[in-house]
Amino acid sequence: MSILNYLIRRIGLALLVILGVMIITFFVSRVLPADPVRLFVGVRASEETVEAKRAEFGLDQPVPVQFLNYAGGILQGDFGISFRTKRPIVDDLKIFVPATLELVILSMVLAIVIGIPVGVIAAANRGGWIDQISRIVTIAGVSIPSFWLALLLQLLFFSTLDWLPLGGRLSREFIISNPIETVTGFYVIDGLVTGNFEAWRNALWHLVLPTFVLATYPISLTARMTRSSMLEVMSETYISAAQAAGLSRREILFKLALKNAIVPTLTVLGLVFAFSITGAILVEIVFSWPGLGTYVTESILSADFPVVMAVTLIVTVIYVAINLFIDILQATLDPRVRLGSQ
């Protein structure tokens, strides 16, 4: 199969998956709850108000029509109205998505920059002390609850040592007197672009703990997966053949085996995103980070289903897009992926 055919097929599948995801979120938000309208207007509202609102939201129509309205709205960027804030959800998302992505992207970068080399080195020293230590540390890394780690670090670096801020994206004095102007929504970029270096430094300072906590799981996971795919590759005959041809261990490890092992390891990056974004939900609460996680948790507490569904949907679409990108990357790296794509 040519790469173009592979691409088209893969994109088609991704669209199918997004359709399925929309069906599920629709089902969960409109069909599972007993009466979403009652939730919106409150318990004390009269029957007439309920029916009026039901008609306004189109919830009195047959379920398939409701779904078409829902899907049509989403395609136009309309995620509905929040029960809690009564604002269009899409306006809230514009504020919260960049805040969360700032954390998630940093955590993914750390996972790649630290996780992959650690995995390769552990595999190269299989059974040695570096391998043993990295095994324990990385397993601990995937075992520690992020919200608890966040709590511990707050206790240490804020309560005890007072080195780092407790939470938030920016200290209060900056928010009041010298806020970072929004250009992209990413403070790390906006602070530099607008030349507001003091606030920028303050923003970086606030990023340290949340990023570290969020990156713990992804780094450990990447290191473990890299190690095991490296070991698998190292047991292949073509590695023996390369040795027989006189290639050195370093060349085999870093030039040959890494390219073979990177293909399965890339799959991990999709997972790393998934774990970062869901980890962010928990971590943001602890650090009062004004992102999707805080937004969604507040919505959960007030049973604000449309918001929860909208966030689920948007995060999932990003996830599907990332996986699509990874698959295409794998297909360009490994000619066999294109062939055995079914």
Next chain:
Amino acid sequence: MSFLKVEGLHISFNTPHGVAEALRGVEFSVHEGAIFGVVGESGSGKSLTGKAILDLVPYPGRITSGRIFFENEDLRQKSERERRAMRGNQIGMIFQDPSAALNPVFTIEQQMMGIMKRHRAEAKKEMRAKALGLIHDVGLPDPERVMKSYPHELSGGMQQRVMIAMSLLLDAKLLIADEPTTALDVTIQAQILDLLKKLRDEKGLTIMLITHDMGVVAETCDEVAVFYAGEVVERGNAQEVLSNPQHDYTRALLAALPDGSRWDEAGEDSTRPLIEIQNLTQEYVSKSGLFGRTQTAVRILDQFNLTIYEGETLGVVGESGCGKSTLANTLMRLIPATAGEIRYDGSDILTLDGPALRQLRQHFQMVFQNPFTSLNPRMRVFDIVAEPLRTHRQLGSADLKVQVDRLIVECGLTADYADRYPHELSGGQAQRVAVARALALNPRFLILDEPTSALDVSVQDRIIKLLVDLQKKHQLTYLFISHDLGVVQQISDRIAVMFAGEIVELGTSEAVFTAPQHEYTQKLLAATPSLIRMKRDNSL
């Protein structure tokens, strides 16, 4: 002075059961320019010896003692750096399965240039020219295209040629070829062996050819060492060892080889057809292009006709992809046919279903190539043999036990094997269990799909003997499928030679073997390394 000399080589493996000696004082020497055969069964230590020369003994094994001299230098005294410089430059190696030995994510060019860059400081252009030349030398057409290919885009034979070219990139003087043709078809095997001989003659290459096949040794080697349980039990000039073996094990190996004689005298010619295959066509539709819109039909069997007579053994010979397995699967109703009929007992079995199909399943049974993949590793021998009885007969547990025990004993095992799991059996024992399962329902027709090719030579003839005895006792009809003319000839009354989905030659075993008519049969016969031919050639 010898070119390569191995003295007292010991290799041990750490195993859960303690230290196991895999090589126990191996000794041999190889002359420059010779093709040196290393022959033995699986686990005899022959591959390990090859790897030890390159210092590539796999984990958790290690060389405990011994010396390896290459051009009078002790390799084990050299530093890791010096040894690495020898690999490829002095000694090259090729492996059994070329598709596994080539790195799937690099093109041939990338792999070849990677090897040369390591050792040579030549200009890129010169290196490339050399690679192209070698690809041409190993007999591959269109070297430019081969260079740009990924390994999976080449056939098995082409991959092995590429491996050979790669191992010669740095002008190695010694080539260690570890079962280089085992994964290939016989005609391809013959071509690769010819190529090795040609390289020896033209480039003065010394070759250490590791194989389990005495036929290959007879065909190719000047000198030979016979390995058994980690030791060299016999070595010397290949002709002498083969014609006048000294050691019992060598004699047993040679005796087990097909030598043109038959196991059983031909039965009287049966004339009652049991199965008639008429115009059987099997198409495989390969979908390609966007959403599989481009469909190409590949005909695996094309208007295939064959009559199988009651009580006979019909041998079917052909190389991989000739359609012989498809034929077996269609007869067993494991896959549907595209068109045609298979008549048995007056009805077309391809249209049977329900109770009639269940009835047919009792009459047709099959024995597969590798007994370890045909026995469920999670079931005891008893349950394996009982499965057909449980499916078709309502027996009480006592009756069932009697039946199963009888079958196991009939196939040459004792009743206490019933409690074992497949991994507790040897290859030969496992194949006996598979035969017992096939006999459980008193079938009339058995398909034997390469029933001996996964077994060591010394076990093969015992399984053949069992099959011959059972055939007499139960008046069975056999369809014996194999890629090896020699084996088929031992047991068959008639032989059908298949090529590209058609029968190109059909005749009595004697006729096909001694006076092949079709060009392909002649080619196949010529490519089959065998002692018969060696003996015949010698006597002429």
Next chain:
Amino acid sequence: MKPATIFNRWLGFAFTRPEPGSANWYFRRDKLAVVCLFAILFMIFVALAAPILTPYPEQGLGDPNLGEKFLPPSVAHPFGTDDLGRDVLARVMFGARSSLIASFAIVSVAMVFGSVLGAIAGYFGGWIDELIMRITDIFLAFPPLLLAITIATVLEPSLRNSILAVAVTWWPWYTRIVRAQAVTIRERNYVKAARSIGVNDATIIRRHILPNVLGPVLVQATLDLGSALLTIAGLSFLGLGIQPPTADWGVMVSDGREYVQSGRWWIGLFPGLAIFITTLSFNLLGDGVQTATDPRIRSV
């Protein structure tokens, strides 16, 4: 097989000398994994015997004791007391119940459901395979915790519903593993032999496919216990799991968050430590089992 036979086998597995070279033999050489196995058994014991082990069983079950609020760790209260004056150690012991039940329940439900679907998809192939795997793809398209949060949000918060919410997001992983295995096993000759004998499809799946995928599936299940515990703790932390006054580790860490600024560290520290140690034990155990059963990665 009778339950008694299975029990005897397990006893035999645990107490006889393993045959050298068996997975059991390799496993026992991994001392860390064996220690973790005992740690988990200890946790199970604590969860079961909590009412006997603690002097404050009523507090463990949720009764407030307002006279002893916010006491730091001491001999009487090794883990201190919480905002309602309850003994944190007793709460941690009782909290082990929901965490352990949840992780085993999630993995079992997901494993059984996912494996059966995977075996069906892999064995039959064709449109059945296509259908099952596309549904699986859709479920896998959600980041794991997110869908669980979504489902748990609309359901009444309770232990059962949070288990359900996580299991719904978990089964596709098993479907994938089992399908991949089943596709290769379907081509094995013993399946062909069974088909040529005339054994029906359901029996082939039950007798030939499922027993042969059991190994990798159980290894995966052991590896998953830790993640399941973390996920369920995360849901509880968000208030989507078991509800107060029943003790739960995730809820307790969430409570402890409020007291970081006032320096009452013990309220959140100990329940979180319990989550960490239990998850770590599950993960090290899983890693040990995986290594012991995979010839490619274990060392002699």
